Amino acid sequence: MGGNGKIGVFFCLEGTDTPPELNLEEVARYARNLESVVRVEVMGTRPRLDPETLAPDLKRAGIETVVVAGDSPGHFKQAFVRALALNGANPEEVRLASFREHGTVPGKLTERAKAIVACAVRDVPFGLAAVPKPVPVHPVTVVIGGGIAGIQASLEIADAGQKVILVEKSGTIGGHMAMFDKTFPTLDCAACILTPKMVAVAQHSMIDLMTYSEVQEIAGSSGAFRVKILKKARYVDPDACVACHACRDVCPISIPSEFDSGITTRKAIYMPFPQAVPNSYLIDAESCTYILSDGKKCGACLTKCAKDGIHLDEKDTVVEVEAGNIVVATGYDIFDASRIERYGYGTLPNVLTALEFERLTNASGPTGGTIVLKSKKYNKRKKAEEWVFDAEGPRPKSVVIIHCVGSRDARYNPYCSRVCCMYSLKFAHLVREKLPDAACYEFYIDMRAFGKGYEDFFERIKHEQVFVVRGRSAKVTEKDGGMVVKGEDILNDRLMELPVDMVILSVGLQPVADVESLARMFGIARDRDGWLTEMDYNLDPTATERGGIFLAGVCQGPKDIPDTVAQASAVAARILRSILSGKGQGSRADLTLEEIDARSRELAAR
Amino acid sequence: MAIRANPRLIEELELYGAEDVSKCYHCGNCSAVCPFSRDPFLFPRKSMRYLQMGLEEKLKGNLDPWLCYYCGECSDECPRDAEPGETMMSLRRWLTSQYDFTGISRLFYRSWKIESAAILLVAALTGLGFWLFGSSVGSLGVYDGPGAFFPSSAIHKFDWALGFLLAGLLLVNCARMWWFSIGRDPKLRIPVSAYVRRLFLLPFHFFTQDRYRQCEKKRPWAIHLVLMLSYLTMLVLIMFFLHLVQSGPEIDWRVHAFGYLATAGLLGTTAFALYGRIRKTETHYKHSHESDWIFLILLGYVAGTGIVQHVLHRAGLNTAANITYLAHMMGVVPMLGLEVPFSKWAHLAYRPLAMYFSALQEEAMEARGRASEETARLRAA
Numbered sequence: 001m002g003g004n005g006k007i008g009v010f011f012c013l014e015g016t017d018t019p020p021e022l023n024l025e026e027v028a029r030y031a032r033n034l035e036s037v038v039r040v041e042v043m044g045t046r047p048r049l050d051p052e053t054l055a056p057d058l059k060r061a062g063i064e065t066v067v068v069a070g071d072s073p074g075h076f077k078q079a080f081v082r083a084l085a086l087n088g089a090n091p092e093e094v095r096l097a098s099f100r101e102h103g104t105v106p107g108k109l110t111e112r113a114k115a116i117v118a119c120a121v122r123d124v125p126f127g128l129a130a131v132p133k134p135v136p137v138h139p140v141t142v143v144i145g146g147g148i149a150g151i152q153a154s155l156e157i158a159d160a161g162q163k164v165i166l167v168e169k170s171g172t173i174g175g176h177m178a179m180f181d182k183t184f185p186t187l188d189c190a191a192c193i194l195t196p197k198m199v200a201v202a203q204h205s206m207i208d209l210m211t212y213s214e215v216q217e218i219a220g221s222s223g224a225f226r227v228k229i230l231k232k233a234r235y236v237d238p239d240a241c242v243a244c245h246a247c248r249d250v251c252p253i254s255i256p257s258e259f260d261s262g263i264t265t266r267k268a269i270y271m272p273f274p275q276a277v278p279n280s281y282l283i284d285a286e287s288c289t290y291i292l293s294d295g296k297k298c299g300a301c302l303t304k305c306a307k308d309g310i311h312l313d314e315k316d317t318v319v320e321v322e323a324g325n326i327v328v329a330t331g332y333d334i335f336d337a338s339r340i341e342r343y344g345y346g347t348l349p350n351v352l353t354a355l356e357f358e359r360l361t362n363a364s365g366p367t368g369g370t371i372v373l374k375s376k377k378y379n380k381r382k383k384a385e386e387w388v389f390d391a392e393g394p395r396p397k398s399v400v401i402i403h404c405v406g407s408r409d410a411r412y413n414p415y416c417s418r419v420c421c422m423y424s425l426k427f428a429h430l431v432r433e434k435l436p437d438a439a440c441y442e443f444y445i446d447m448r449a450f451g452k453g454y455e456d457f458f459e460r461i462k463h464e465q466v467f468v469v470r471g472r473s474a475k476v477t478e479k480d481g482g483m484v485v486k487g488e489d490i491l492n493d494r495l496m497e498l499p500v501d502m503v504i505l506s507v508g509l510q511p512v513a514d515v516e517s518l519a520r521m522f523g524i525a526r527d528r529d530g531w532l533t534e535m536d537y538n539l540d541p542t543a544t545e546r547g548g549i550f551l552a553g554v555c556q557g558p559k560d561i562p563d564t565v566a567q568a569s570a571v572a573a574r575i576l577r578s579i580l581s582g583k584g585q586g587s588r589a590d591l592t593l594e595e596i597d598a599r600s601r602e603l604a605a606r
Numbered sequence: 607m608a609i610r611a612n613p614r615l616i617e618e619l620e621l622y623g624a625e626d627v628s629k630c631y632h633c634g635n636c637s638a639v640c641p642f643s644r645d646p647f648l649f650p651r652k653s654m655r656y657l658q659m660g661l662e663e664k665l666k667g668n669l670d671p672w673l674c675y676y677c678g679e680c681s682d683e684c685p686r687d688a689e690p691g692e693t694m695m696s697l698r699r700w701l702t703s704q705y706d707f708t709g710i711s712r713l714f715y716r717s718w719k720i721e722s723a724a725i726l727l728v729a730a731l732t733g734l735g736f737w738l739f740g741s742s743v744g745s746l747g748v749y750d751g752p753g754a755f756f757p758s759s760a761i762h763k764f765d766w767a768l769g770f771l772l773a774g775l776l777l778v779n780c781a782r783m784w785w786f787s788i789g790r791d792p793k794l795r796i797p798v799s800a801y802v803r804r805l806f807l808l809p810f811h812f813f814t815q816d817r818y819r820q821c822e823k824k825r826p827w828a829i830h831l832v833l834m835l836s837y838l839t840m841l842v843l844i845m846f847f848l849h850l851v852q853s854g855p856e857i858d859w860r861v862h863a864f865g866y867l868a869t870a871g872l873l874g875t876t877a878f879a880l881y882g883r884i885r886k887t888e889t890h891y892k893h894s895h896e897s898d899w900i901f902l903i904l905l906g907y908v909a910g911t912g913i914v915q916h917v918l919h920r921a922g923l924n925t926a927a928n929i930t931y932l933a934h935m936m937g938v939v940p941m942l943g944l945e946v947p948f949s950k951w952a953h954l955a956y957r958p959l960a961m962y963f964s965a966l967q968e969e970a971m972e973a974r975g976r977a978s979e980e981t982a983r984l985r986a987a
Contacts, residue, residue, distance in 0.1 A: 487638045
């Protein structure tokens with residue numbers, strides 16, 4: 001330890017996300033009683049620190065070591081470094097006690113903050129002092145979420161010979177990736193690389209696939225969880241169903257297709273998409289006339305099923321399984337673009353979200369992959385005109401892609417969603433490729449082409465005559481039957497008012513709607529943006545404070561497919577380690593202040 | 607030309623009411639939603655940029671703030687809560703202080719204490735001067751006619767003297783505004799004919815506030831127009847018909863009809879603005895600089911004492927009416943004398959001037975663009 005040993009603890013808050021249950025005064029009182037601490041000060045939110053005034057202050061108190069505590073103390077470090085240097089003390093002696101990095105345990109924020117401060121005062125890395133005890137571990141793993149993250153993690157673990165139960169909420173695995181047309185920057189066909197993995201899951205002897213099921217409750221403790229899973233009634237026996245589509249053809253109910261992001265319809269008895277796994281029909285109880293009328297009406301599909309596979313009296317069941325580890329791979333929702341009225345989504349027919357365009361340009365989409373404008377058609381059943389995509393419809397002559405819709409915006413989601421720049425560039429490429437006569441504009445704020453090969457891709461689309469305009473457009477208005485997009489072309493110092501045919505909104509990612517109840521069920525915290533929190537942002541991005549529960553994919557924060565796959569494989573490695581060694585990870589959340597305190601004293605004494 | 611940057615410019619502007627300028631990340635949202643932002647005057651983002659870069663000289667010649675009417679759309683739509691609308695408002699205050707050659711405006715905007723002290727001082731001097739004058743020419747019990755405490759003919763002369771003084775101060779500042787935005791720029795060559803041709807813009811914008819009307823929200827324009835017309839009516843009544851206004855006790859409807867209307871307009875709009883600023887009802891009322899409060903309080907005070915004086919005189923309480931008259935003058939003189947050249951009221955000249963100058967700038971820029979195109983064409987040929 002450097003200096004004279006006298007330590008000052010200064011609390012400086014960033015302020016944007018200080019949870020109300022964190023009692024800073026109590027932490028400060030605790031810090032005052034720590035050894036060597038001569039001064040504790042709560043500097044408040046975003047203090048303006050001046051090294052020139054701090055220096056004499058520190059000198060008077062004889063402080064040569066400073067602990068900066070707060071949610072992001074690194075923001076305030078520099079002032080103290082300079083103050084110490086001005087005093088002729090060792091400027092290295094500024095330590096950070098970061099609540100955000102180690103501090104998010106639901107319900108125990110104040111206790112955790114105390115432990116973090118104590119470790120910083122003793123110059124012991126928190127990660128070393130707060131090591132949970134190993135626990136015996138049950139060999140079965142439950143994976144929650146059947147997107148690419150869940151699929152990858154399940155396959156990795158199962159391929160190693162360990163049992164996996166994969167629980168998926170919807171009727172098929174595949175998640176968002178199954179909806180995509182191409183992946184960036186390689187322009188691989190998403191379905192072509194995903195479907196073999198989906199089939200592998202279905203056929204794997206070590207994977208129990210439970211689609212149309214939801215985890216309801218997680219009891220037990222790390223290494224020995226008891227997981228309650230609700231198996232919703234599918235009303236169609238997947239073993240009997242041969243996907244002959246006879247039932248679909250007679251079903252009178254049409255509702256927007258989730259898989260096609262609402263640009264086509266599906267029936268109440270449906271298969272999510274042709275390559276669904278399991279490749280079987282199911283019935284949406286919320287729109288089926290027979291089920292809604294308690295068997296009094298309809299029932300048309302019953303007579304058509306040659307295999308007698310439809311059981312409209314099927315009931316939901318709950319199963320309980322034991323598991324040693326749980327992988328949370330619950331994914332994300334996309335931002336609701338209709339919240340930004342100025343973009344006209346929902347009122348102007350040819351303003352699309354990214355996911356809608358993804359389905360439109362997909363070869364399995366409603367137009368077979370032809371990019372067309374919506375055209376008005378008369379719907380005989382509804383007796384009204386409606387806007388639909390028709391493969392013979394008019395082709396757009398100009399397409400505008402607007403970046404950062406709902407992202408990097410204090411009013412909606414303040415964070416960068418990370419994938420939108422790249423998928424927008426991919427869209428631009430697809431537009432130019434499929435419609436060589438159409439002009440394509442990208443309105444962006446900053447181009448975040450950060451990954452391997454991404455910058456190359458950006459350069460490539462610039463050479464494909466895509467007009468890349470720096471400046472996010474703010475307005476889409478209707479004019480003479482067409483649309484006008486208004487935006488500032490910042491680099492050319494002019495205002496653009498472009499007449500366009502189609503607008504694609506690059507909507508961001510956000511936590512799933514029920515993330516709060518999910519987090520409560522898992523017993524893990526959420527960060528200020530709502531994503532589930534990992535154990536350590538830098539060094540342990542897959543584990544959580546709750547031992548045995550791991551995170552994979554976007555549920556932890558926005559990321560693209562390669563990163564998601566990498567994280568899922570990393571989770572599998574962690575889980576296999578615990579199973580093979582027989583030592584599961586205990587919960588750091590369960591460690592008491594006294595335990596961490598004692599351990600940090602022990603380490604400091606060495 | 608070397609460009610000198612002032613790294614403390616944002617901090618300086620914070621004294622004029624700006625907040626969060628450094629939050630801006632230049633997405634251009636504000637310029638795109640603004641109904642006024644168009645080539646070549648793109649704002650408010652560009653002004654935010656100049657501020658972040660500390661380009662003080664560039665901002666001095668920037669007319670954009672005067673072209674903005676603070677409808678608040680930009681602030682409402684700003685993804686960073688960087689308050690571009692309030693920044694434009696602060697820039698107007700800052701520009702007012704830059705145009706002012708005396709430096710008094712700078713003092714007022716940066717310290718409400720100095721502004722208040724100056725107002726109180728001028729009020730006290732006014733009170734003392736008028737009291738001595740009144741006692742020497744008449745008696746406190748007489749309101750009008752021979753022996754009046756404040757004979758309308760004398761007040762009339764005083765009004766005109768004050769008017770000339772203020773107009774003179776304002777004219778010098780206007781000349782500085784011209785110099786910063788047009789005069790010193792060697793690239794802007796504007797023929798005299800253009801100055802004459804566009805001169806109509808000055809009275810047009812002054813009387814109609816047509817540009818304000820083009821905001822998406824119409825109410826602020828309507829309120830501002832009522833306020834401005836009420837003032838103008840009052841000004842005309844006082845400058846030209848004071849003898850009729852002051853005589854009594856019977857009501858001379860030829861002038862008082864206008865007087866009552868104007869008073870109602872003044873009181874109504876002042877009350878509306880006060881309520882708005884206290885309750886923060888609209889985006890442009892969310893942030894109030896100290897000078898805004900001082901201005902509104904003065905306005906309310908002057909209107910209030912004016913009414914009381916009028917009523918007292920009609921009620922035959924001439925002594926009380928004269929004392930209220932004195933109190934009224936103690937509000938009017940600092941309000942006009944300090945606010946018109948040095949503070950918020952200066953915008954009555956700067957706004958129409960900015961429309962005029964920007965039209966000239968635009969014309970010159972277009973001419974230059976055409977000329978360079980021509981040269982390029984000739985060269986190519």
